[in-house]
Amino acid sequence: MTLISHDLFSISPELRVREVTLSAHDDFQTQRAKLASIMLDAMYQFVGLLDVEGRMLEINRAALDGIGIHMDDIRGKPFWEARWWVVSPETQNVLRGLILRASQGEFVRGDFEVYGQRMGEETIIVDFSLLPIKDSDGNVVFLLPEGRNITEMKRAEAALARKNEELQASWDLICRQRDELQSLYDRLMVEQRLSERLLLNLLPYPIAERLKARPEIVANSIPEIIADTFPEVSVLFADIVAFTRFSAGMSAEHLVAVLNEIFTEFDTIADRLGLEKIKTIGDAYMAASGLPEPVADHAVRAAEMALDMIEALRLFNLRTGHNLRMRIGINCGSVVAGVIGKRKFIYDLWGEAVNTASRMESHSLAGRVQVTDATRNLLEEFFLFEERGIIEAKGIGAVHTWFLTGRRQPISR
Known part of the structure; x- marks a missing residue:
């Protein structure tokens, strides 16, 4: 039985490959040994054989040629003294430790930086291992070093x-x-x-949305004139009677706290009834219904708020022991509404109906709600009135007025 085809020896009975001579007369085992030697020498990676002390017995030729050394120069010498390992004393010491462990039967492995290219002038990194080879009695007799670039x-x-x-x-x-x-x-x-x-x-919500929708608006200017005419609205003015005398000697904190509590309750009433708070000036409060969104029952809403404000102030007096009273005036008609100002702008109202509503308040009596004929005509189905008669209103002249005294029946909303 042979491994090598006879055709390989058709020209000559012997064939030399590197330092191995193959012969047509070699037996099977000899052929295997010679082929293994050829294979070992031609391996690109590093492989060899050491004794248990770490002395070099054999190294494949490719590894030797790569670093430029001859086997005769290193055979029998400690493996860690070969040129591969002189990169650093630390590397050599680690290798000696690995050889000692392998000689005791342990398979060891690690990555090392060694000289391996350009005749030992350039370093490479190898995945290096030592495999213990044992005899039939289990004793370690050789070490198989292997390195992969x-x-x-x-x-x-x-x-x-x-x-x-x-x-x-x-x-x-x-x-x-x-x-x-x-x-x-x-x-x-x-x-x-x-x-x-x-x-x-x-500002009222619709007006605020109009401002936000304009991209050219900047912090200190309103580029668009916002002004609207409303033919049918109700304007309400309220003023706390003799508040200046009441607040004389009162601390600033107490004064503001009193007004804040009262006006906050008025704001709640306005929100509930759908009126738009326009502004407060000192102890005066101004609101309107029917704008900026028109509503048919604007007068009813204003009258409801006036009566609720009187009741809210009465309850405030009961809680606090004060005896504050209000004058309220309401008037219906056409107004102009718009935003004025540059840095501190405000939504305000103008027109004869506004002036008349203001006079209804200033010429009213403490604890009473005074309205004009036009306002009473819109409200008489739902509210009770007491005729006051003709008054001389400053800047307006003679005006026939009424006091709103209560509700005829509950109004469903």
């Missing part, structure tokens, strides 16, 4: 690690920027809600 793999791994670090750094940056943007967005939303709340404290 993993320099390119390590470089690729290092490049991949750097790229991963760069990607991670980019991702971390993106996350930080996302978090910063989210934080900024959240702050902007808070500021926007605060701005909208402040805007709604100054």
Whole structure:
């Protein structure tokens, strides 16, 4: 039985490959040994054989040629003294430790930087291992060193690690920027809600929406003239009688607290009945119904608010022990409404109906709600009145007026 085809020896009975001579007359085992030698020498990676003390017995030729040494120069010498391992004393010491462990029967493995290219002038990284080879009695008799060049793999791994670090750094940056943007967005939303709340404290909701819809609006100007005419609205003025005398000697905190409690209750009534608070001036309160969204029952709403304001002040007096009273005036008619101002703008009303409503308040009596004929005509189906008669209103002249005294029946809304 032979391994090699006879055709290989058709020209000559012998064939030399490197330092191995193949013969057509070799038996099977000899052929196997010679082929193994050829294979070992031609291996690209490093492989060899050591005794249990770590002395070199055989190294494959490819490894020897790669570093430029001859086997005769190193055979029988300690493996760690070969040129591969003189990169550093530390590397040589680690190798000696591995040989000691392998000679005791342990398979050992690790990555090393060694001289391996350009005649030993350039380092490579090898995946190195030592396999103990035992005899039939289980005793370690040889060590099989094997080294695989993993320099390119390590470089690729290092490049991949750097790229991963760069990607991670980019991702971390993106996350930080996302978090910063989210934080900024959240702050902007808070500021926007605060701005909208402040805007709604100054302006009716539809007017505020008209302002927000204009992209050219800037912080210190209103580029659009916002003005509307409303043919049918009711205007209400209220004033606390003799409040200046009442507040004399009162601390600023107490004064503001009293007015805030009263006017906050008035705001609640206005919201419930759908009136628009226009402004407060000192201890005076102004509201209107029928704007900026027109409603058919604007007069009824204003009358309801006036009576509720009188009742709210009565309950306030019961809680606090004060004896405050109000004058209220209501008038219906046409008004012009719009936004005025530059930095501190306000939604305000103008027109004869507004002036007349103001005179209805200023010429009213404490605890009474005074209205004009036009207002009474819109309300007499639902409310009770007491005729006051003709009064001389400043800047207007003679006006026939009535006092609103109560409700005829509950009004369903």
